[in-house]
Amino acid sequence: MATSLLQPPTSTSPETALRLSQKASSFVNSQSSWFSSLPYPLSLLFSSESQEKWQVYENLFLACLRTGDNDTAHACLEELTARFGKVNDRIVALTGLYREATAQDDQELAEVMKNYEDILKDDPTIFSIRKRRAALMRSVGHASEAITALTNLLDQSPTDAEAWAELGDLYLEQGSYDQAIYCLEEVVVVTPNAWNMHARLGEVIFLSAGRTEGGDQLKALSESMRRFCRSIELCDDYLRGYYGLKLATDRLLEALSTSKKSQQSSADPVTGDLAPPSISSVKKLNEAATAKLGEIVRRSSSGERGWDGYSESELIAARELLERGTQKIER
Known part of the structure; x- marks a missing residue:
């Protein structure tokens, strides 16, 4: 479990996220103490401190949101807020994410969007909120507005690999392959x-x-x-x-x-x-x-040690691909 708790949330499978969320409540309770209720920054004077601890809290927060355990997610968010303060950029973004996940209707989502707009009016340099705003636009079906928002963000922060990847996914959804490829090429330039x-x-x-x-x-x-x-x-x-x-x-x-030889392109040094x-x-x-x-x-299907980290859906797809290849050979 320790390794999963420290892994980036984007690499966590649904099965792992469910397993983590089931253990999140006991973890939060084990970390609670009288000084956790102190206001920031007094809480820092008594709290045990480590980068791994707060990474665990954030990953548990995201896992609980994915699995619908909103109460435990809120408890994790409160612990993070007590540590870093309400005005911390990342805490503001996580709070917005929580409000998005727990919104009951379009009106509540509109209120979250308005809150993002108000925050950006006061400080347009909070890139975490600009990303959340673009993600919310995408989730409610405003793809063109999300593309514009991410393009504007990247004009000011051209090395943001996360924004490039999100923009690439948006272009891919629109069927704009050339633009999507360009965005992903920028991602691998930043993260080779x-x-x-x-x-x-x-x-x-x-x-x-x-x-x-x-x-x-x-x-x-x-x-x-x-x-x-x-x-x-x-x-x-x-x-x-x-x-x-x-x-x-x-x-x-x-x-x-x-293909004919005349159709095959040759090397072009230019x-x-x-x-x-x-x-x-x-x-x-x-x-x-x-x-x-x-x-x-x-080896993964047999449960061999060291080969158990693969997604079941990907293993099924791989098995089907291999079987199709075998059928072609038999014919």
Whole structure:
């Protein structure tokens, strides 16, 4: 449980979030004492202090919101507020998130939005509130306004990887693949070792390849394959990376075998384009991805120690992908 409590909330599976929320109440009670009721900053004089402690509180807060345990989430929020104060930017954002999650109707959500607007009128530099405002716009279906809000934010903070990723997701929902790819490329520039973002970029490029044909399709599939390769280079056991690599190489082998040489794009040193890989190279990558996926599914399904951190839905998808490949060979 300790490892899960310190992991970023975005990497927590639904099963783990439920397990954490079930233990959150006992954790909060164990941490409570008479000095926790003191107003900030007097509470600091008696409170045990560590960065891990407050990370645990925040992760439990988010896990409880995800699972609908609003009372325990509120208790965690109160502890964080007692430690950091109501005017702390992050506490203000977490408070807004709590109000969003517990809103009963559109009117209450509108009140949360108005509160964000009032805060930003007083201080437009609170980027955490600007992000929450954009996220709320997206959740109520105002995608174009959310895109505008995030674009304005990134004009002032161009190295905000979280905002770039959110903007990329918004463009992807609108079917604007080129813009989504551009945003995700900015993410990997800011966080070059984020293997999940390399895989995400590979997925979007793979999807965009379905709208092209000929040399452009080969170029997109080749780039998608390279992104998945970079992902598993950074994280050797990343299931999503191997899944994407198998999909990309399967499609690339079909495209290479059916395309004419005149349709295949060549390397262009001026634009930096790379020529499509050889069929033999793609086959080797496909075989490696297939073997690794099989190993992950086999060892994780058997409950082998050290292979139990995978999402069940991703394991099912990987198993189905492997079975489809087996059916093709049998035919």
